[in-house]
Amino acid sequence: MTHRFKMLRAGLYALVLPCVTLTALVPYAHAETPPREALLGLARNFVDRVGGGFKRADDYLAQIMPDDMRAAESFVDIPDGEILLLKIKLGKTYLSDTVMGIKEGRDVLLSLRDFTAIARFAIDVRPEEGIAEGWFIREDQKFQLDTNTGQVIAGDQRFTFDSDMVRVQDGDIYVRGQALGTWLGFEMNLEFGQQIAEIESEQKWPVENMLARRQRRLAKQQPSAQLPRQDNPYTLATVPNVDIALRQSYERDGDGGDARKSTDYTVSTAGDLAGHTAVGVFTGNDENKLSSARLTLSKESENPDLLGPLKARRYEFGDIGATQVPLSGNARAGLGVRVSSSNANVVTGSVTQITGDAQPGWDVELSRNNQILDLVTVGDDGRYVFDDVRLLSGENDFKIVQYGPLGELREDRQKVISSTNLLSGGRGVYDVSVTAADTQIWQKDDSKTLDQGNPQLSGTYEMQVASDMTVKTGARSITQNDDRKNFVYAGTAKSFGNVLANADASYDLDGALSTQLGARVRMGNHSASATLGYQGKDFGIVN
Numbered sequence: 001m002t003h004r005f006k007m008l009r010a011g012l013y014a015l016v017l018p019c020v021t022l023t024a025l026v027p028y029a030h031a032e033t034p035p036r037e038a039l040l041g042l043a044r045n046f047v048d049r050v051g052g053g054f055k056r057a058d059d060y061l062a063q064i065m066p067d068d069m070r071a072a073e074s075f076v077d078i079p080d081g082e083i084l085l086l087k088i089k090l091g092k093t094y095l096s097d098t099v100m101g102i103k104e105g106r107d108v109l110l111s112l113r114d115f116t117a118i119a120r121f122a123i124d125v126r127p128e129e130g131i132a133e134g135w136f137i138r139e140d141q142k143f144q145l146d147t148n149t150g151q152v153i154a155g156d157q158r159f160t161f162d163s164d165m166v167r168v169q170d171g172d173i174y175v176r177g178q179a180l181g182t183w184l185g186f187e188m189n190l191e192f193g194q195q196i197a198e199i200e201s202e203q204k205w206p207v208e209n210m211l212a213r214r215q216r217r218l219a220k221q222q223p224s225a226q227l228p229r230q231d232n233p234y235t236l237a238t239v240p241n242v243d244i245a246l247r248q249s250y251e252r253d254g255d256g257g258d259a260r261k262s263t264d265y266t267v268s269t270a271g272d273l274a275g276h277t278a279v280g281v282f283t284g285n286d287e288n289k290l291s292s293a294r295l296t297l298s299k300e301s302e303n304p305d306l307l308g309p310l311k312a313r314r315y316e317f318g319d320i321g322a323t324q325v326p327l328s329g330n331a332r333a334g335l336g337v338r339v340s341s342s343n344a345n346v347v348t349g350s351v352t353q354i355t356g357d358a359q360p361g362w363d364v365e366l367s368r369n370n371q372i373l374d375l376v377t378v379g380d381d382g383r384y385v386f387d388d389v390r391l392l393s394g395e396n397d398f399k400i401v402q403y404g405p406l407g408e409l410r411e412d413r414q415k416v417i418s419s420t421n422l423l424s425g426g427r428g429v430y431d432v433s434v435t436a437a438d439t440q441i442w443q444k445d446d447s448k449t450l451d452q453g454n455p456q457l458s459g460t461y462e463m464q465v466a467s468d469m470t471v472k473t474g475a476r477s478i479t480q481n482d483d484r485k486n487f488v489y490a491g492t493a494k495s496f497g498n499v500l501a502n503a504d505a506s507y508d509l510d511g512a513l514s515t516q517l518g519a520r521v522r523m524g525n526h527s528a529s530a531t532l533g534y535q536g537k538d539f540g541i542v543n
């Protein structure tokens with residue numbers, strides 16, 4: 001039965017919503033940048049039309065699917081006014097009871113009666129009088145809420161509120177979560193999809209103290225092993241992991257012709273060296289015992305505490321990939337150094353670059369949600385690159401599969417989160433690289449490109465200006481056919497509910513402009529995106 005409904009669901013969505021990705025590009029010659037209102041109107045119209053298709057499919061499925069399957073469908077796209085039963089996560093502890101709430105935009109109106117009961121606050125809620133009074137956490141921290149005067153007393157502080165923040169209905173008093181957190185001294189993060197309210201409080205709540213006492217009693221009765229986190233610090237040197245691949249070929253020209261046998265090898269290594277992670281790829285053949293070599297040393301940390309005042313999270317030098325600057329071409333690998341304070345797995349942009357090491361000649365397949373996105377063949381340098389991989393709003397779980405010529409199979413996974421909530425404390429993040437174009441530690445090939453060895457500089461800086469909005473700037477300088485090209489970039493990302501919008505612009509200092517407006521949306525298990533771009537006639541993209 002379950003499989004039948006899954007097939008039916010897939011068929012319905014295929015009929016109602018064929019692949020929904022819209023890309024428009026204004027012609028180069030004599031193009032004028034569309035007005036901002038027109039771009040926003042196009043994005044809104046796209047989202048409205050897509051949403052209608054999803055709703056028709058879901059309405060039909062709701063009539064024929066069993067209750068247990070229908071309940072299993074995630075409700076990320078919850079409309080305003082919907083009743084929620086929120087599970088409370090206090091610190092690292094999930095409380096046993098739930099709190100009734102009403103979704104209102106990015107906030108929720110919480111039942112004050114449910115909330116005070118689960119928190120063990122001694123507050124008497126009297127909705128018929130529009131009053132709630134008592135104390136919270138400690139007896140000297142008085143609490144009094146009066147809907148008649150629009151005032152709240154919490155501890156030694158006094159607040160005012162309007163009817164939008166507090167509502168009396170259904171025999172209870174409902175208070176906006178953000179306002180309640182301000183009054184009672186806690187921060188709350190809502191996960192609408194899982195109906196969880198994550199709460200962090202500077203003061204321990206009575207329910208926390210009660211659970212801690214019970215835990216101590218249980219621990220005394222039956223001691224259990226405590227497994228502390230095991231740090232894995234960088235060391236001076238470790239025995240490296242070594243992966244060796246040998247390839248032999250046998251050829252004969254025609255009938256009775258001379259036979260030729262050739263051998264190629266690839267050695268991939270990884271391990272600690274001089275307090276860093278060292279990754280090397282070395283290739284050779286019968287003619288050249290060492291035809292190419294790549295070596296990268298890197299160091300990373302969960303916190304921005306590397307390189308002293310630079311407050312970096314990661315740095316690398318040797319054979320590296322340059323920093324990606326939006327709308328200015330694909331990043332090129334080369335010898336150099338790269339320093340970044342950003343989290344590589346959390347981005348605000350609509351595209352990303354996925355790279356890695358593999359055996360030369362192998363095929364590498366990139367997929368997401370069982371949908372194949374791209375396939376590349378690894379070159380002689382042992383490196384694969386997927387450029388301009390489009391991102392969905394929220395989590396993107398990529399699967400990278402390497403296929404060898406003899407049936408070898410290796411899988412890897414990489415998670416990239418596309419969200420505006422990537423920073424904390426108002427501190428910006430940067431990513432800067434300086435490289436020599438098209439170079440590596442060693443390469444036997446005597447051919448040389450016009451740009452090989454020329455310096456290239458790329459850098460970005462991003463800051464969160466609101467809880468749902470970031471701004472980003474960047475610059476890139478590189479040569480193309482030995483001609484220096486310089487770009488400056490500016491962009492922003494903002495969330496509108498479950499819609500993530502991006503606006504980007506890149507200016508070629510030779511006098512041309514490229515702009516792009518995009519919107520991505522998740523509706524339950526569905527995702528859609530729209531992109532509108534403009535590129536000046538003489539804009540010089542570098543790839």
